[in-house]
Amino acid sequence: MFTVMRTGLLAAALIASTALTASAEVVYHRGNTADPETLDQHKTSTIYEANVLRDLYEGLTTANAKGETVPGVAESWMISDDGLVYTFKLRADAKWSNGDPVTAGDFVYSLQRIMNPETGAKYANILFPIKNAEKVNKSEAKTEELGVKAIDDHTLEITLEAPTPYFIDLLAHQTGLPVHPASVEKYGAEFVKPENIVSNGAFVLKEFVPNSHIKVTKNENFHDAADVKIDTVMFYPTEDRGAALRRFQAGEIHSNNDAPVEQVKFMRETLGDQFRVAPYLGTYYYALNHKDEALSNPDVRQALSMAVDREFLAEEIWGGTMVPGYSMVPPGIGNYGEPAYADYKDLSQIDREEKAADLLKAAGFGADHPLKLELRYNTSENHKNTAVAIADMWKPLGVEVSLVNTDTATHYALLRDKGDFDVARAGWIGDYSDPQNFLFLVESDNPGFNYANYNNPDYDKLMDEAAATTDLEKRASILKHAEEIFMRDLPFLPLLYYGSISLVSSKLHGWEDNLQNIHPSRYMSIAQ
């Protein structure tokens, strides 16, 4: 029997540390990209919403300071031999902020709620590995048929559609966070208001003033409250990155999860270690429309990819905050090993360009018969700079690029509606650390994300095969094979791996750079 047993040892160890500083209130001023659309965890989808929700709630599993998945409300779990049934043992001391115990029934209620199509949960599909989840979400099954069952108050059983090695990581995502059933029943959509909200995380919501701040304060009922050193976290929406930098310099915020890329040199010089760049679980890419006549030729796609000087993009355009990307799956990801890199990764740029020119020439394109492409990107200074640079790199091959810029909503609406385009910018940040979360984007039955209209039965078959494989090593090699096909066919042209950029004050302790860029406030402290 394949069993995973993990116990939370943290709680018992540090009860004595409460009486350290009883004096002044410790306030953590935290810059956070933008205001959440909502604090209803089931209706959210963005990273900046996750940053706030992670402080307010605790899922069955949760993230530690390094972003690794660790036991949360569930103190241990068992997985059946076939990898389909997970039995979670919930910790006895898990409480809601009003003192109610957190029970298995709360999780049943919450998972049913997010799958219920009436909820309008934007990101419900991430939990489709749960048995019948997709059917419930599409009104093809009743919510009670969802594969989630409370055996007793402290035992929860979740049944899956197929073995899913990343399922434990998935539960730490914001969509897996529980709601307090009694509050949702009583207040409906208003349960998120500060006066109504009941949460089970390290902090509770006190104020939410759009465009100003979100104030959360320590939850004394949290099972690990003794270990939480911050009394209050103030989240500020920092849409203007330049302004955020100035606030940081003036000491008004302790951290910000972004920084003006155009000032990288200045920040490195003046802020030293307080300016941080870390590898991030994301890929910046261009989707190539396979329905386009010229782009349906794989040699043309390969040529376009080879001709891009990724080192230049990473260093000159992005100031070293991005890493040259030669695969769709970023390196360092869990359950995988080394990604399947493009075979020209180790060639010099000059050799690549030469090869690219030959390929395009063979495909019938050149100076006298130029390949005309329309490159679309959403508004951003650096998306523009990247597009201009790439157009310039393609020019010597006889590629004429016309740039089309639209705002984000227009850009993605066009891609979603399968509008007419040749090349379009996009990016993907992994929701969990598993190659499946990158490679599923171009499965042929995933029209929403498969901007390229890529359709390769071999690829689909490998993805299905991987989904049914429990042995992690075997699964990794199947997925790697799929990525090799990806890199041969290039539905997307991977350009860069994202880096996470942060400003972190030297007074703020406990912020550990990690691939998922997850930084729960409960592990931080502030030196006075």
Place this chain on the structure above:
Amino acid sequence: MARYILGRLLSAIPTLFLIVTISFFLIRIAPGGPFDLERPLEAKVMENLARIYQLDKPLWQQYLLYLKSLASGDFGPSFYFRDFTINELFAEGLPISIQLGSSALVLALIVGGAMGVLAALRQNRPADYSIMAAATIGVTIPNFVVAPLLTLLLGVWLGWLPVGGWNNGAARNMILPIVTLALPQIAVVARLTRGSMIEALRSNHVRTARAYGLSGYSVVVVHALRGALLPVVSYLGPAAAALLTGSVVVETIFGIPGIGRYFVQGALNRDYTLVMGTVVVVAVFVIVFNLIVDLVYALLDPRVRYD
């Protein structure tokens, strides 16, 4: 007078109606909708969201529903700030924008007015030239340059004032935003006052007042300035409407929760109700301030009567 005001307010209703109608349909022409994200939604979820927000109904029906709720003073739910109604957002943000805008307006009127009068009295002398040079700079440098410069100087380097944040309306947090908002207005008011003041000082009634031997103060303030303020007032009407409804740039740079940002956020997020709400609020302010301007005219110019 009361009849006149009532008439003006009544005539504003068709104007507002027209503005609401045009904006309602214009915003719907923009491609994409409020739920178009980088991550596309399941068709079923999209359908449910559309139903919850009544976007599944035919456009004309949505329009009638919107008019109906608007008539009862309800701006509807926000599509982006899903935990708030538009009324809640405005209740929080509008007083803040009004507070900042009116302070900036008063500052502009006092400082700009004084500078203009001084320049007019010292016409073509160094004081005049330096005031007008400063005013030209004030008009030409945009606030997205002024604001970062001010915060760098007074916030980051000297550490006298906070760089950003509202801090529940603490006076320290208001100074820089007010100054940033007021600077271009000061410049315009100074230029307008100077121009009309020079004209007024040359006019017959002022010459007559001088000939009667009235004191310099009385001539300048009572006789010349009163008439000279007319162009300033007609400028300030629309300017006040714009100032009191917030500034995107100033609110974004200083992190202020006013309603100025909602215009841009609403448009970019296709938050239809938020866009409509801001349009209505701005329209009401413009209408009201134009009325106020006309009433102030009657006070300043004895020839204007609304009986």
